[in-house]
Amino acid sequence: MNVRNSHRTAWxxxxxxxxxxxxxxxxxxxxxxxxxxDQITALTPTWFPLHPTLRHFRDALAKPFFWTDxxxxxxxxxxxxxxxxxxxFLAAVALSKYHFTGRKLFIVLVIGIQMLPxxxxxxxxxxxxxxxxxxxxxxxxxxVYLTGALPFSVWTLRGFMLGIPKELExxxxxxxxxxxxxxARILLPLxxxxxxxxxxxxxxxxxxxYIxARILLNDSSKQTVTVWLSYFLGSLRQTDYGALMAASxxxxxxxxxxxxxxxxxxxxxxxxxxxxx
Amino acid sequence: xxxxxGTTTEWSRRRSLTWRAVARGAVPYALVAPVVAVMGAIxxxxxxxxxxxxxxxxxxxxxxxxxxxxxxxxxFGSVLHxxxxxxxxxxxxxxxxxxxxxxxxxxxxxxLLLVKVSAWVRLLLTAGLVLVWxxxxxxxxxxxxxxxxxxxxxxxxxxxxxxxxxxxxHNWYTTPFSQLSMVTTLIVWAAxxxxxxxxxxxxxxxxxxxxxxxxxxxxxxxxxxxxxxxPVITPVLLILTSLSILWDFGVFxxxxxxxxxxxxxxxxYLMSIYLFEQGxxxxxxxxxxxxxxxxxxxxxxxxxxxxxxMIRIGEVT
Numbered sequence: 001m002n003v004r005n006s007h008r009t010a011w012x013x014x015x016x017x018x019x020x021x022x023x024x025x026x027x028x029x030x031x032x033x034x035x036x037x038d039q040i041t042a043l044t045p046t047w048f049p050l051h052p053t054l055r056h057f058r059d060a061l062a063k064p065f066f067w068t069d070x071x072x073x074x075x076x077x078x079x080x081x082x083x084x085x086x087x088x089f090l091a092a093v094a095l096s097k098y099h100f101t102g103r104k105l106f107i108v109l110v111i112g113i114q115m116l117p118x119x120x121x122x123x124x125x126x127x128x129x130x131x132x133x134x135x136x137x138x139x140x141x142x143x144v145y146l147t148g149a150l151p152f153s154v155w156t157l158r159g160f161m162l163g164i165p166k167e168l169e170x171x172x173x174x175x176x177x178x179x180x181x182x183x184a185r186i187l188l189p190l191x192x193x194x195x196x197x198x199x200x201x202x203x204x205x206x207x208x209x210y211i212x213a214r215i216l217l218n219d220s221s222k223q224t225v226t227v228w229l230s231y232f233l234g235s236l237r238q239t240d241y242g243a244l245m246a247a248s249x250x251x252x253x254x255x256x257x258x259x260x261x262x263x264x265x266x267x268x269x270x271x272x273x274x275x276x277x
Numbered sequence: 278x279x280x281x282x283g284t285t286t287e288w289s290r291r292r293s294l295t296w297r298a299v300a301r302g303a304v305p306y307a308l309v310a311p312v313v314a315v316m317g318a319i320x321x322x323x324x325x326x327x328x329x330x331x332x333x334x335x336x337x338x339x340x341x342x343x344x345x346x347x348x349x350x351x352x353f354g355s356v357l358h359x360x361x362x363x364x365x366x367x368x369x370x371x372x373x374x375x376x377x378x379x380x381x382x383x384x385x386x387x388x389l390l391l392v393k394v395s396a397w398v399r400l401l402l403t404a405g406l407v408l409v410w411x412x413x414x415x416x417x418x419x420x421x422x423x424x425x426x427x428x429x430x431x432x433x434x435x436x437x438x439x440x441x442x443x444x445x446x447h448n449w450y451t452t453p454f455s456q457l458s459m460v461t462t463l464i465v466w467a468a469x470x471x472x473x474x475x476x477x478x479x480x481x482x483x484x485x486x487x488x489x490x491x492x493x494x495x496x497x498x499x500x501x502x503x504x505x506x507x508p509v510i511t512p513v514l515l516i517l518t519s520l521s522i523l524w525d526f527g528v529f530x531x532x533x534x535x536x537x538x539x540x541x542x543x544x545x546y547l548m549s550i551y552l553f554e555q556g557x558x559x560x561x562x563x564x565x566x567x568x569x570x571x572x573x574x575x576x577x578x579x580x581x582x583x584x585x586x587m588i589r590i591g592e593v594t
Contacts, residue, residue: 007393008393008394008395011390011393011394011398012394012395012398014390014394015390015391015394015398015399015401015402016398016401016402018387018390018402019398019401019402019405022402022405022406022409022466022469022470023405023408023409025409025412025417025420025421025424025466026408026409026412026420028420028423028424028431029416029420029423032423040429041429042429043429043434044434045429045431045434083315087311087312087315088312090308090309090311090312091308091309091311091312093308094304094305094306094308094309095309098304098305098308100302100305100306102306103305104588106309106313107588108584108588109316111584111587111588112577112580112584113316113320115523115576115577115580115583115584116573116576117523117526117527117549117572117573117576118527118529118549119527119529119548119549119550119552119553119572120527120549120552120569120572120573120576121320121323121569122552122553122556122557122565122569123327123330123552123556123557123562123565123566123569124323124324124326124327124330124566124569125323126557126562127323127326127330127335127340127562127566128322128323128326130340131343143319144319146315146319147316147319147320150312150315150316151316154312204411207413208413208414208415210414210415210529210530210534211529211530211533211553215557226413226415229415229416229419230415230418230419230534232419239426241423241426244419244422244423245419245420245423247419248416248419248420251413251415251416252411252412252413252416255411255412255413256408256411256412259407259410259411260407260408260411263407263410263411
């Protein structure tokens with residue numbers, strides 16, 4: 001028993017050490033954002049900002065185009081997620097409740113498309129969007145994001161819907177409801193958590209996307225906040241790391257909040273099939 | 278009269294039944310139709326164009342004209358005869374293998390550690406991992422830029438203080454190997470949480486009675502691990518490995534931004550950056566299309582294992 005306890009203590013020490021190492025970059029970002037400039041440029045680092053300042057946050061927010069680009073990101077993400085949810089929900093119902101010819105092909109495409117590397121699609125999407133004058137427009141970016149958000153949402157929603165017992169649905173039908181009635185009264189409330197989780201995850205993926213936003217949006221006033229952050233370093237020799245870390249913290253905050261809300265569900269949704277298989 | 282009327286009703290009833298059956302059969306198609314139509318327009322059509330463009334001379338002039346000049350397989354010929362392509366391919370494979378290997382080994386070890394530690398440590402470590410998982414890639418790149426900068430980066434300070442060596446004002450971005458190594462630290466750090474949490478979920482599905490039964494039988498702990506635990510988590514490890522291979526092979530944002538656009542050159546190209554520079558930046562879309570097709574074919578070949586497994590899951594349920 002004693003041996004077991006001392007083993008456990010040793011493992012606990014390793015666990016805490018790993019926690020410190022993994023969390024350090026995030027800690028360092030937030031800590032730097034609150035430090036005074038002389039603490040940032042000093043050769044010997046200051047670990048905790050004992051006299052925190054909000055100056056870097058004010059500097060970051062005052063940078064040109066921050067709010068414009070945040071607005072662009074919000075528009076792109078909301079429209080993408082809205083369209084993806086409605087269309088993907090319908091397809092997910094078909095996949096989870098019906099057997100039909102071509103179902104297998106559809107599944108192959110839904111999974112296969114998610115495996116395509118984004119970089120491999122730069123050229124065709126750019127050229128086609130240029131053909132329809134959708135380069136440097138938010139619409140173009142939304143269309144590109146849908147190519148990823150749609151298959152992802154179809155597949156994830158399907159997983160959530162399979163979790164709904166068929167008996168519930170059948171019970172509603174026996175009660176004299178039509179299939180649509182059963183769907184609206186029984187299925188929809190049950191699948192709502194899945195819809196929320198899937199849309200939040202699609203939201204995060206679109207918010208974080210970099211390469212297509214970088215390629216398609218040229219005007220500073222049309223870029224997304226991710227591209228805005230990537231240009232932050234600028235060409236100055238002396239980088240304002242305090243403001244850079246403040247801007248990074250601001251960009252990460254909405255993602256972190258949303259992610260913490262749904263992580264449990266999505267981790268389940270992504271791996272439910274894998275574990276079962 | 279009566280019979281005729283009866284037959285008519287019978288007939289019309291039967292007809293309406295058939296109609297209903299047809300309508301019911303059409304429901305799933307109606308449900309998937311919007312997704313299929315939209316995906317056809319925004320992805321199917323571009324991929325068709327990709328094939329067309331890869332056979333054309335297609336530069337800025339052709340982009341404005343919306344029409345390329347057919348040159349057959351010349352784009353593919355020039356890419357396949359380009360030494361840079363082959364060097365980049367090998368470099369990307371080695372890079373992806375290193376990233377996947379490190380991610381899987383560390384991710385799995387931390388998952389096994391989670392089983393061993395006390396509840397409060399497990400909670401602490403899991404919370405930390407989820408926070409890391411949620412970091413946007415571009416944010417993580419900027420944090421790495423700050424931590425590893427040569428003038429006052431905290432990495433050099435820590436390494437020097439720990440007496441690993443003298444890293445005072447050490448520049449981590451001088452050689453391709455060291456540049457890509459820094460990219461690897463960033464990617465592995467960011468990818469560990471997904472692997473750990475998924476493997477831990479699989480580990481918690483290992484039946485406790487089975488382990489206890491084996492222990493009562495006097496089996497050694499590593500034997501129990503090999504015979505009971507490993508078979509349960511193997512399918513999960515396989516899926517995670519194939520997913521990681523696909524992601525790390527096509528990675529763009531982290532190497533492009535961490536190495537920094539001015540320092541990108543043929544010596545540190547990864548596949549996606551090679552494609553970006555030679556297709557998009559130099560506005561040679563025909564050549565870029567050929568590289569894209571080669572890259573997509575390689576990725577498709579690698580993803581066969583994963584896709585087949587997922588389809589089997591999709592079919593059963």
